[in-house]
Each structure stands twice: as C-alpha cells, then as structure tokens.
Amino acid sequence: MRRTVFNEEHEAFRQTLRDFIEKEVVPVHHEWEEDGHPPRDFYRRLGELGILGIEVPQEYGGAGEGFTYQAVVMEETARAGVTFGSYSVHANLILPYLLAYATDEQKRRWLPGFVSGDLMTAIAMTEPGTGSDLANIQTRATLSADGTHYVLNGAKTFITGGALADLVLVVARTAPFDPADRRAGLSILCVESASEGFSVGRKLTKIGMKTSDTAELSFVDVEVPVEDLLGQEGQGFSYLSHNLAQERLAIALGQAAAAEAALRFATAYVKDRTVFGKPVAAFQNTKFQLAECATEVQAVRLFADRVLELHAAGELTVADAAKAKLFCTEAAGRVIDKCLQLHGGYGYVTEYPIARLYADTRVTRIYGGTSEVMKTIIAKDLGL
Structure with missing residues (x-):
C-alpha cells in the first residue's frame, strides 16, 4: 500500500x-x-x-x-x-525533556x-530494587545548607548509554517519601559524568542490543549545582509521564521497521537457499509462512504510520501509544521468529542480520513499559 x-x-x-x-x-x-x-x-x-x-x-x-x-x-x-x-535514547528520549x-x-x-555529539546524554531512572515502580526510587538528593547544590547518593542500573554519557538525567528523591502520595518528591538532576563521586560500574552483558552500552551507575556525595535541576523540584514523576507517549511511539516504529526488515531478509534468503534440489521458496510451507508475515507486517505498518501522523498532529493519546507499542512489539516478535525459522541453522548465526533482529527485538516488550503495563493502561482507558 x-x-x-x-x-x-x-x-x-x-x-x-x-x-x-x-x-x-x-x-x-x-x-x-x-x-x-x-x-x-x-x-x-x-x-x-x-x-x-x-x-x-x-x-x-x-x-x-x-x-x-x-x-x-x-x-x-x-x-x-x-x-x-x-x-x-539521546535523540528520542532525552531531547523532549530538555x-x-x-x-x-x-x-x-x-x-x-x-x-x-560532543555532549552525549543518558537518563537514569531504574534502580536495582525498583524496576517499573518509579515511585519507589531510593536515590536521594539533599539540598546543601547554603542552597547552592544538591548532594546526590544512590545507584542506578540498566542505564542505556551510561558508560559513554557526558550528561545524565538522574531521577532522585528530593523530599522524604510520603506513603500517601508515592509519586511526590521526585526531581530530575542533570549530572555531569565528570563529577567527583560519579562512577560507572559494571557494564551489563545483554543477549541483544550489543552496540548499545548498558551500565550500572553510582553516586557518592556527588555535588550537583542547583542550576542543573531540570524544571521544578518535586515534579519529576509528572515530567517522566510527559514523554512516555513519544517514547512508546518510537519503540513501536522501530519494531514495525524491524518486522519489515525481517520479512525482506527471509524472502531473499529462501529464494537463494536450495534444499532437496529446489529453492526453499518453492515449498508451500515457506509461501504460507511468508504470506502470513507479509500480512501482519502490513497491519503493523498501517498502525505505526497512523500513530506517527497522530503524534505529528499533537493528537496521540497515552492509550493509543500503549496500543501501538503493545501491538507492534508483539507482532514483530512473531514475524521475526518465523523469519528466523525459515533461515534454518543459519538464522542462529549472528553474522546473519535476522539473528541480530531476533535478539534485539525481545527487549522491546520490556523497556518503555512492559506489555503487561501496556495492557493495564489500555484496560484503564476502557474504564476497567
């Protein structure tokens, strides 16, 4: 189309x-x-x-x-x-906050x-004990007695780009935890990685996304000038919610593109690969599998393009972004799995791009809000 x-x-x-x-x-x-x-x-x-x-x-x-x-x-x-x-992360996730x-x-x-590109950025939200529960963040930033800087202490994990970042947006608690309003008291501090007390810990080894460094960060009495507070103190949770629709749209668009690429890789491979004296493409199962994939890819593409248009018009809702992420990531997982299967053993060899797509796409059903979180958002929009 x-x-x-x-x-x-x-x-x-x-x-x-x-x-x-x-x-x-x-x-x-x-x-x-x-x-x-x-x-x-x-x-x-x-x-x-x-x-x-x-x-x-x-x-x-x-x-x-x-x-x-x-x-x-x-x-x-x-x-x-x-x-x-x-x-x-730098261009699609951090920039809207700035x-x-x-x-x-x-x-x-x-x-x-x-x-x-002289100043690369990252955002540090997730902590070892919080996961998706951002309201439970334990990293703390205490305002100095003279009011000139915050003293930051805590640890973060799963920080994409954290190893090479020059500036990290750190979500920290600047007010005591209030059980009656768990989302209150969070702020975003822009922390220079060269700051004393800032350290990059273990670089996490992942099954996919191999070119994207993911690190643990720690902060020990890091002094952050008050001039580097992003927005207003205590408004961090609402700020994080502000960009979620675009973040989830970006993931949906990426997975629509990944599904299309997988279909193209598989189609080219089965035409070239010969088994039992004829191309793999000649078998009915191959044709049916790719026909199913092509149909699902088209549906994903139409959905992704439509939510992109809504975003450009300023009309993308939180619920629609959640639907796009849920549908596109789950569908891409199905398509890429089928396309890898058609590669046979070579599909499991990382020199083939289908193998990288397979490993890279799995995390998209986790980061930016898990598929289960997306379903919760959509159900809430239905009044359930």
Missing part, C-alpha cells in the same frame, strides 16, 4: 542516510558489537550529518524539524540490520553539544 506519512524531503534524507549506513556503518558494525558500543567519535559523525539535531531548534544549531525524520532513521537502520548505539523543561540558560549550555 502507498504510504503518505513521508514527503520528498524525508525521502532525500532517507537516501543520504542509506548511503552513510552502507559505507560507514555496515563494514564495522561487527566491531561495535564486540566492543559493546560504537567509538565515541561516531556520535560526532552523526552530529556532522545533522542526525542528532533533527528536532533541536535552529537557534541551538539544530534543524528544527519534526519527529517524523526520526522514523526514517529507525527504518533505515533496521533495513540494514544495524543500530546506532545509544543514539535513540526542550520541555530546561531553562533558556540550560539550553544554551547543553544543546549545541547535544547536536554536535
């Missing part, structure tokens, strides 16, 4: 990005997987190409364009079977480096 979500400018950007990925990413991607992240200068290269600053206002060095361009990035990386490390809640002074201080 003909898509209407992109215009000529989007397609020109797509071609530039596709050429860049083919020449500069695909040949070295396996090295990034072995190292656990791209080289630091790769993010500066993304900055040179304008990819990090797509949505940043022009006054801070960005292009001032809309989120739809980010969808192109997701589609082209999935098409090539590669990832850009922690790029998505644009919505940073002061003009903070924007002038941080956004130019954000755009160039």
